[in-house]
Amino acid sequence: MQTDLGKEMTSIRGIRGWLILPAIGFLFSPIGFIQSMAQLDSLVRQGGWDGIFDAMIKTEDALMRNCEIILLLFSVFTAVWFFRKKRRAPSLVITLMCTSLLYSIIKIFVFASRSSRYEDLVPTMLVILVLQIITVSIWIPYFRKSKRVKSTFIL
Numbered sequence: 001m002q003t004d005l006g007k008e009m010t011s012i013r014g015i016r017g018w019l020i021l022p023a024i025g026f027l028f029s030p031i032g033f034i035q036s037m038a039q040l041d042s043l044v045r046q047g048g049w050d051g052i053f054d055a056m057i058k059t060e061d062a063l064m065r066n067c068e069i070i071l072l073l074f075s076v077f078t079a080v081w082f083f084r085k086k087r088r089a090p091s092l093v094i095t096l097m098c099t100s101l102l103y104s105i106i107k108i109f110v111f112a113s114r115s116s117r118y119e120d121l122v123p124t125m126l127v128i129l130v131l132q133i134i135t136v137s138i139w140i141p142y143f144r145k146s147k148r149v150k151s152t153f154i155l
Contacts, residue, residue, distance in 0.1 A: 013151045015083070018142065022093065026079035033072040037065060060110055067103055074099070089153045090143040097136045104129050 015023050078092040108125045143149050 013148075015085070015152060017148050018146070019148060019152065022139065023082070026075070026082055029075045029079070030072060033068055033075065037068045037072075064107065064110065067106075071096075071100060071103060085153050087153050090149050094140050094143055097139060101129075101132050101136055104132055 074096055078089070078096045081089040081092055104125070108122060108129060111125065112122050
């Protein structure tokens with residue numbers, strides 16, 4: 001015979017409730033990273049820098065592309081742990097969110113420091129950054145405090 005607390009903990013196990021939203025996000029996040037890499041690649045092809053700055057820009061672009069590949073692989077790794085309901089999944093989700101946010105900030109500074117050709121991209125990137133900050137400020141406390149998270153990720 002289960003106690004009321006035992007029944008409550010059993011009823012909140014699993015990827016249900018608000019955990020559905022991050023689950024959907026994990027399914028679509030690889031698409032977002034691939035789209036971001038394609039956008040970066042098209043911006044690099046537009047180029048137009050000469051001389052000494054050309055090598056520096058190519059190095060920055062290569063570093064940014066590598067960061068996006070690492071974020072893509074880390075998001076897939078985190079998604080696997082999330083769907084397998086591993087105990088470390090919540091901390092991996094928080095790490096992924098913070099890393100993505102930091103990468104977005106760096107990306108804005110890189111594009112803002114470049115030629116005026118990218119001025120129109122910076123406001124859009126700032127809007128995305130604000131949305132990321134709001135998302136992170138909601139989900140990090142949820143993944144740290146939620147009873148559902150604590151009862152779901154126990155393996």
